[in-house]
Amino acid sequence: KAGxxxxxxxxxxxxxxxxxxxxxxxxxxRSVSWYQQTPGQGLQFLxxxxxxxxxxxxxxPGRFSGRQFSNSRSEMNVSTLELGDSALYLCASFLDRTxxxxxxxxxxxxxxxx
Amino acid sequence: xxxxxxMEGPVTLSEEAFLTxxxxxTATGYPSLFWYVQYPGEGLQLLLKxxxxxxxxxxxxxxxxxxxxxxxxxxxxxSVQVSDSxxxxxxxxxxxTDKLIFGTGTRLxxxx
Numbered sequence: 467k468a469g470x471x472x473x474x475x476x477x478x479x480x481x482x483x484x485x486x487x488x489x490x491x492x493x494x495x496r497s498v499s500w501y502q503q504t505p506g507q508g509l510q511f512l513x514x515x516x517x518x519x520x521x522x523x524x525x526x527p528g529r530f531s532g533r534q535f536s537n538s539r540s541e542m543n544v545s546t547l548e549l550g551d552s553a554l555y556l557c558a559s560f561l562d563r564t565x566x567x568x569x570x571x572x573x574x575x576x577x578x579x580x
Numbered sequence: 581x582x583x584x585x586x587m588e589g590p591v592t593l594s595e596e597a598f599l600t601x602x603x604x605x606t607a608t609g610y611p612s613l614f615w616y617v618q619y620p621g622e623g624l625q626l627l628l629k630x631x632x633x634x635x636x637x638x639x640x641x642x643x644x645x646x647x648x649x650x651x652x653x654x655x656x657x658x659s660v661q662v663s664d665s666x667x668x669x670x671x672x673x674x675x676x677t678d679k680l681i682f683g684t685g686t687r688l689x690x691x692x
């Protein structure tokens with residue numbers, strides 16, 4: 467079974483631009499979570515989607531948004547990029563919420579903001 | 581709120597040495613506990629997990645036991661290899677939310 471895929475793997479943007487990252491979960495998984503990883507803050511939860519609905523959101527400004535499609539693929543968008551948004555963005559998929567389930571991570575998208 | 585505390589790194593060991601990376605947690609309810617590993621330039625890989633007290637997770641020679649009485653989930657390996665060099669993250673998942681709460685990560689460096 468194919469793992470979680472994320473595209474693109476690397477992105478370079480300038481301040482003020484916007485960016486869209488994509489995540490395709492493992493086949494059959496309906497939940498997708500997004501995390502930001504930086505050297506200073508570590509791994510921080512951004513948001514989580516299930517069946518096209520955002521179920522949980524972390525403590526990030528409104529410039530960070532996401533959505534999920536009917537095929538469970540998810541995108542996250544960051545508008546008006548700031549230097550501090552440079553990070554590795556990780557997507558994870560899991561099967562269900564009925565128990566604290568194992569989340570499987572993709573390779574990440576490394577975003578650099580200049 | 582829920583939290584995870586991991587020992588500071590880096591941990592530097594010679595090949596075949598014994599490894600312990602400490603992890604303690606604070607949580608309400610009955611969380612599941614995970615260890616993830618991140619190799620350079622890659623995402624996170626699940627190493628092992630435990631879903632209830634006294635469970636022992638194991639994989640690739642690594643082990644961790646869910647200790648409710650000490651709120652700990654320490655990672656151990658009897659004989660490390662150079663290929664084990666990576667960053668290890670302890671994480672907690674609870675019923676109340678689907679987000680994982682991660683520790684700060686511990687870098688392991690193994691030298692021949």
